[in-house]
Amino acid sequence: MPLLQVDQVGVRFGGLLALQDVDLSADEGEITGLIGPNGAGKTTLFNVITGLQEPTGGHVAFDAAELQKEKPHERARRGIARTFQRLEVFGSLTTRENIMVAAEIRSGWSKEKVDARAVTDEVLDTVGLERQADQRVDTMPTGLARLVELGRALATAPRLLLLDEASSGLTSTETDFMAGLLRRLSAAGLAVLLVEHDIEFVMSLCTKIHVLDFGKLIAVGTPKEIQKNKAVQAAYLGSEGDAA
Amino acid sequence: MHGEPDEDVVTQFLQYTVLGIVTGAVYAIAATGLVVTYSTSGIFNIAHGAIGMVMAFLYWELRINHHWPAPIALFIVVFVAAPLLGAVIERTLMRRLRGASVAQSLVVTVGLLVLLLGVGEAIWKPTVARELAPFFDPKKFKLLGVFVSWHDAITILVGIAVAIFLYIFLARTRIGIAMRAVVDDRNLLSLNGAQPDRVSMLSWAIGSSLAAIAGILLAPKLQLNHIVLTLLVVNAYAAAMVGRLRSLPMTYVGGLILGLAESYYIGYIHLTGSWWIGLRPSLPTIMLFVVLLLLPESRLRAARLAGAVSPRVPSRRMSLTGAVILVGVAAIVSQFLGSGDLIRVGQGLAFALIMLSLVPLTGYGGQVSLCQMTFAGLGAFAMAKLGVNGSIVGLVVAAGLAAAVGAVIALPALRLQGLYLALSTMAFAALMDYMFFTNQHVFGNFGTLPVARLKFLGLHFTGEKSYFVLLAIAFAGLSMLVMWVRRGPFGRRLSAMRDSQVACATIGMSLARTKLVVFMLSAAMAGLAGALYGGLKGSAGPIDFQMFQSLPILLLAVLGGITTASGALIGGLAFAFLGVLQAHVASIGGLTFLLTGLGAVSIGRNPNGLSFMFSQRLRRLFPRFSAETVALPEPGFDEEVERVAASAG
Numbered sequence: 001m002p003l004l005q006v007d008q009v010g011v012r013f014g015g016l017l018a019l020q021d022v023d024l025s026a027d028e029g030e031i032t033g034l035i036g037p038n039g040a041g042k043t044t045l046f047n048v049i050t051g052l053q054e055p056t057g058g059h060v061a062f063d064a065a066e067l068q069k070e071k072p073h074e075r076a077r078r079g080i081a082r083t084f085q086r087l088e089v090f091g092s093l094t095t096r097e098n099i100m101v102a103a104e105i106r107s108g109w110s111k112e113k114v115d116a117r118a119v120t121d122e123v124l125d126t127v128g129l130e131r132q133a134d135q136r137v138d139t140m141p142t143g144l145a146r147l148v149e150l151g152r153a154l155a156t157a158p159r160l161l162l163l164d165e166a167s168s169g170l171t172s173t174e175t176d177f178m179a180g181l182l183r184r185l186s187a188a189g190l191a192v193l194l195v196e197h198d199i200e201f202v203m204s205l206c207t208k209i210h211v212l213d214f215g216k217l218i219a220v221g222t223p224k225e226i227q228k229n230k231a232v233q234a235a236y237l238g239s240e241g242d243a244a
Numbered sequence: 245m246h247g248e249p250d251e252d253v254v255t256q257f258l259q260y261t262v263l264g265i266v267t268g269a270v271y272a273i274a275a276t277g278l279v280v281t282y283s284t285s286g287i288f289n290i291a292h293g294a295i296g297m298v299m300a301f302l303y304w305e306l307r308i309n310h311h312w313p314a315p316i317a318l319f320i321v322v323f324v325a326a327p328l329l330g331a332v333i334e335r336t337l338m339r340r341l342r343g344a345s346v347a348q349s350l351v352v353t354v355g356l357l358v359l360l361l362g363v364g365e366a367i368w369k370p371t372v373a374r375e376l377a378p379f380f381d382p383k384k385f386k387l388l389g390v391f392v393s394w395h396d397a398i399t400i401l402v403g404i405a406v407a408i409f410l411y412i413f414l415a416r417t418r419i420g421i422a423m424r425a426v427v428d429d430r431n432l433l434s435l436n437g438a439q440p441d442r443v444s445m446l447s448w449a450i451g452s453s454l455a456a457i458a459g460i461l462l463a464p465k466l467q468l469n470h471i472v473l474t475l476l477v478v479n480a481y482a483a484a485m486v487g488r489l490r491s492l493p494m495t496y497v498g499g500l501i502l503g504l505a506e507s508y509y510i511g512y513i514h515l516t517g518s519w520w521i522g523l524r525p526s527l528p529t530i531m532l533f534v535v536l537l538l539l540p541e542s543r544l545r546a547a548r549l550a551g552a553v554s555p556r557v558p559s560r561r562m563s564l565t566g567a568v569i570l571v572g573v574a575a576i577v578s579q580f581l582g583s584g585d586l587i588r589v590g591q592g593l594a595f596a597l598i599m600l601s602l603v604p605l606t607g608y609g610g611q612v613s614l615c616q617m618t619f620a621g622l623g624a625f626a627m628a629k630l631g632v633n634g635s636i637v638g639l640v641v642a643a644g645l646a647a648a649v650g651a652v653i654a655l656p657a658l659r660l661q662g663l664y665l666a667l668s669t670m671a672f673a674a675l676m677d678y679m680f681f682t683n684q685h686v687f688g689n690f691g692t693l694p695v696a697r698l699k700f701l702g703l704h705f706t707g708e709k710s711y712f713v714l715l716a717i718a719f720a721g722l723s724m725l726v727m728w729v730r731r732g733p734f735g736r737r738l739s740a741m742r743d744s745q746v747a748c749a750t751i752g753m754s755l756a757r758t759k760l761v762v763f764m765l766s767a768a769m770a771g772l773a774g775a776l777y778g779g780l781k782g783s784a785g786p787i788d789f790q791m792f793q794s795l796p797i798l799l800l801a802v803l804g805g806i807t808t809a810s811g812a813l814i815g816g817l818a819f820a821f822l823g824v825l826q827a828h829v830a831s832i833g834g835l836t837f838l839l840t841g842l843g844a845v846s847i848g849r850n851p852n853g854l855s856f857m858f859s860q861r862l863r864r865l866f867p868r869f870s871a872e873t874v875a876l877p878e879p880g881f882d883e884e885v886e887r888v889a890a891s892a893g
Contacts, residue, residue: 050750051749052543052544052746052749052750053543054543071541071749072544072746072749072750073748073749073750073751073752073753073754073755076749076750076751076752077752080750081750081751082750084746084747088744088746088747089743089744089747090739090740090743090744090747091743092739092742092743093736093739093740093743097736097739098740100733100736101733101736101737101740101751101753102751102752104733104736104737105737105751105752105753106752109752116733149747152747152751153750153751155751156751156752
């Protein structure tokens with residue numbers, strides 16, 4: 001049984017079907033990709049998994065538990081963490097405080113003993129932000145702010161990490177750093193689900209890729225299979241000719 | 245017992261039903277105005293009732309004072325003056341609020357309410373009694389055995405006409421459809437050739453006209469009174485809440501329920517005893533709380549707030565230094581002030597203490613309370629009852645009672661967006677005005693209760709000088725407490741909650757719990773402050789803690805700088821100063837309201853207020869003492885985010 005199991009999920013906004021019977025799974029120790037043209041429903045699916053959007057149909061199971069009734073913060077406590085396509089950092093706090101808040105919240109509810117300071121130092125080291133630790137996040141460039149968001153997510157000690165456009169706004173050095181970091185995290189057992197526009201980035205990192213188009217899952221497979229898939233090519237050529 | 249129901253009973257029931265429908269129609273008209281502006285501009289207009297109030301007075305001015313024929317006066321007020329006012333408000337104030345937080349737009353609309361109240365009281369002095377007769381008074385006709393006055397019939401017809409107009413307008417006309425679309429996606433709408441700004445302006449114009457109609461129809465039934473008509477907004481939003489601030493048909497239903505409930509209550513429920521007197525005017529509040537309990541949990545939305553810069557928290561050493569300086573200055577100043585001035589400046593310190601209670605709640609946590617004065621009143625009441633001879637028990641109970649009551653009010657709204665909490669607090673303050681503070685068992689029959697000054701650890705703070713210093717000590721101590729909270733885990737949590745609720749939820753924070761704790765903390769501080777304020781005055785009475793006192797408290801705290809203790813101090817002293825000013829310029833009624841309202845609408849968007857501006861100045865003069873100032877974000881951060889977001893889709 002995969003760690004995350006999305007089963008026949010649908011979302012309707014008025015007359016618009018944002019997601020239609022979508023199946024998806026993510027396993028521990030692997031990086032799973034989720035790609036698709038603009039408006040395909042990728043972020044909506046993230047919102048469903050994290051409880052920010054109620055689905056009109058279908059199920060989400062995490063670690064074999066049904067999440068239907070759980071609120072966003074309860075899902076987070078189960079071990080689902082995420083970042084946002086449009087940054088959602090705590091701008092008036094420093095990098096260290098952004099991460100520490102997450103660690104402190106965990107120490108508030110977790111049965112294990114959590115040393116928030118130690119966790120924060122460790123995460124700062126992992127995401128490579130020690131030098132910016134005491135800088136307010138709203139004064140930082142987007143690339144670094146994305147790392148702050150990632151660090152904050154990691155401080156919740158997640159089992160599943162949802163990354164929404166992890167590489168957008170990053171310089172090529174930062175992108176390489178991000179790729180290396182994600183490999184290390186997944187090697188340590190974390191399940192990573194990655195929404196990405198940078199196809200090269202996805203192809204090089206993921207073991208399995210899901211492709212959404214107009215709210216429907218049109219393909220699942222290894223990077224190689226996806227590259228050859230006719231439906232995927234059509235979807236990308238149809239919407240944005242330069243991608244893929 | 246088994247026969248046909250007595251005909252009189254049926255007639256009586258019909259009579260109350262008709263009256264209920266009449267009142268309900270007015271509430272529905274007012275409430276739809278709120279919904280139209282809220283759903284098209286995303287801004288909840290707390291000043292809706294105040295607009296109706298000003299327009300009703302304007303109608304009185306034209307109709308009664310200048311003897312204009314009713315149709316012309318009505319036309320000018322409803323179709324010219326009111327829409328114009330609405331459009332001007334949208335153009336000058338609301339348009340600047342795009343992308344602002346709930347707290348910021350609440351402050352500006354509360355500012356507008358207070359400003360309009362000030363304008364109303366300045367032009368039409370509250371001391372003069374004015375009458376507005378019902379239309380075609382006293383003509384009435386008989387329908388199904390029930391007498392219906394022409395005014396009531398007109399009210400119902402206008403209610404129906406408004407409903408039909410809105411239906412046709414929103415569903416059938418091009419601009420009406422654009423209006424419904426504007427809130428969903430402004431940019432998309434402008435891509436399609438519509439002009440969102442114009443649509444928004446139109447919605448404010450319509451909303452304002454509806455407020456005017458409601459005000460004019462209601463004034464003859466109730467009273468042509470500034471406060472009564474301004475409070476119409478509470479009834480209106482209680483009704484609008486039934487439609488979840490969105491659905492117009494459900495809003496009508498809400499208005500009718502409220503109208504009928506009031507009418508049947510008057511007709512059939514004859515509870516005697518002082519506690520029940522205030523129940524009827526409290527019905528809207530009660531309905532509001534019931535509806536809040538039934539509303540489904542709000543969806544969290546990713547909100548991009550237009551960059552609010554918060555000052556850096558002073559270090560422990562800095563805040564200790566500030567506290568010592570404040571107490572020292574107070575001790576010295578107290579030696580030179582006469583007892584009258586000691587009380588006046590002392591009031592400033594007491595108000596500052598009440599405003600300080602908003603710093604963690606609003607300044608750090610981004611939640612708004614419109615009932616801090618009510619908590620202060622509870623505190624003063626507790627001190628009066630249990631702090632006899634200045635016992636510290638009174639102070640402790642004051643804080644505890646306010647916190648407990650705060651928890652009860654906040655609970656229904658916690659699952660919902662911040663706006664609902666703010667609306668609950670305002671409704672609660674109105675309810676307490678009716679049911680508690682004016683109750684003869686609380687402060688006596690419109691009298692006052694003596695409140696003792698603190699005696700503690702053998703120290704007696706009974707003299708004016710020592711009490712003045714005590715207030716300074718209390719302010720300094722609580723300021724240090726607030727800053728200590730801000731530096732710690734809970735303070736981080738509050739800032740995080742203000743910056744991004746979505747992110748807070750996805751890192752496992754229970755927003756409801758965080759909001760509850762900070763609301764209770766804030767209520768407790770206000771309760772404590774109220775107990776000390778009562779001690780300063782030596783008494784507490786029903787008019788000291790009215791809802792309309794809470795509004796300037798919020799506004800001046802924001803003007804002073806709601807993110808800092810120094811801001812609260814500035815705000816508090818300013819409030820006391822305005823009181824003194826008002827006493828000297830008695831010819832201008834509502835001066836305090838005028839000035840605070842004006843201040844709030846002009847700089848209400850800047851949460852850092854005056855203290856921030858001062859500290860920026862000081863920082864330039866004395867670069868060494870710059871701990872409480874902040875590094876401004878690099879310009880263009882938001883633009884950068886927008887750019888990236890756009891490129892990412």
